[in-house]
Amino acid sequence: GKDKELVRESWESLGKNKVPHGVVMFTRLFELDPNLLSLFPYNMKNGSMQDCLSSPEFLEHVAKVMLVIDAAVSNLDDLNSLEDYLINLGRKHEAVGVKIQSFAVVGESLLYMLQRSLGPAYTAALRQAWLNVYGFVVAAMSSGWRE
Ligand code: HEM
Numbered sequence: 215g216k217d218k219e220l221v222r223e224s225w226e227s228l229g230k231n232k233v234p235h236g237v238v239m240f241t242r243l244f245e246l247d248p249n250l251l252s253l254f255p256y257n258m259k260n261g262s263m264q265d266c267l268s269s270p271e272f273l274e275h276v277a278k279v280m281l282v283i284d285a286a287v288s289n290l291d292d293l294n295s296l297e298d299y300l301i302n303l304g305r306k307h308e309a310v311g312v313k314i315q316s317f318a319v320v321g322e323s324l325l326y327m328l329q330r331s332l333g334p335a336y337t338a339a340l341r342q343a344w345l346n347v348y349g350f351v352v353a354a355m356s357s358g359w360r361e
Pocket residue numbers: 250253254255271274275278279280282283303306307310312316317320351
């Protein structure tokens with residue numbers, strides 16, 4: 215349908231290398247909730263946002279996040295096929311101390327990045343289409359939480 219096309223086309227229009235977009239997303243995330251910085255073990259030395267954002271391990275995590283979103287966009291016709299993977303991924307995030315509520319801020323940061331990158335192509339319909347995809351990912355990840 216039209217929603218899937220909006221999501222696919224907008225994701226493609228970001229270009230092949232999604233990491234810089236992921237950095238914009240996570241920079242926004244840390245602005246909105248600086249406490250999340252402490253959940254990444256790569257910036258133990260002094261905990262500054264710049265140190266975290268420039269560490270190779272952190273950029274690897276950003277790349278991993280973008281790959282998960284890419285997998286969702288590639289499987290819009292059968293999102294359920296990702297469910298087991300996402301439940302397990304949620305379990306791993308529970309183990310590193312992420313709270314389910316934080317995924318709402320991650321979603322806001324994703325939309326912020328899309329808005330900034332897409333400009334006028336970022337419409338209310340596109341926003342809603344992305345919210346649906348992201349909502350599926352979060353719902354599946356959240357069901358991995360044990361408490
Ligand atoms: C792994 C933190 C959101 C995808 C990790 C790890 C940490 C972490 C500390 C383990 C170390 C590492 O692999 O770098 C966080 C925090 C988040 C967040 C604090 C936001 C509050 C997300 C989201 C996704 C994601 C939204 C994807 C939709 C992954 C993947 C791994 C990972 C794929 C690797 C899991 C594995 O080793 O099998 N995350 N994460 N993360 N994260 Fe996140």
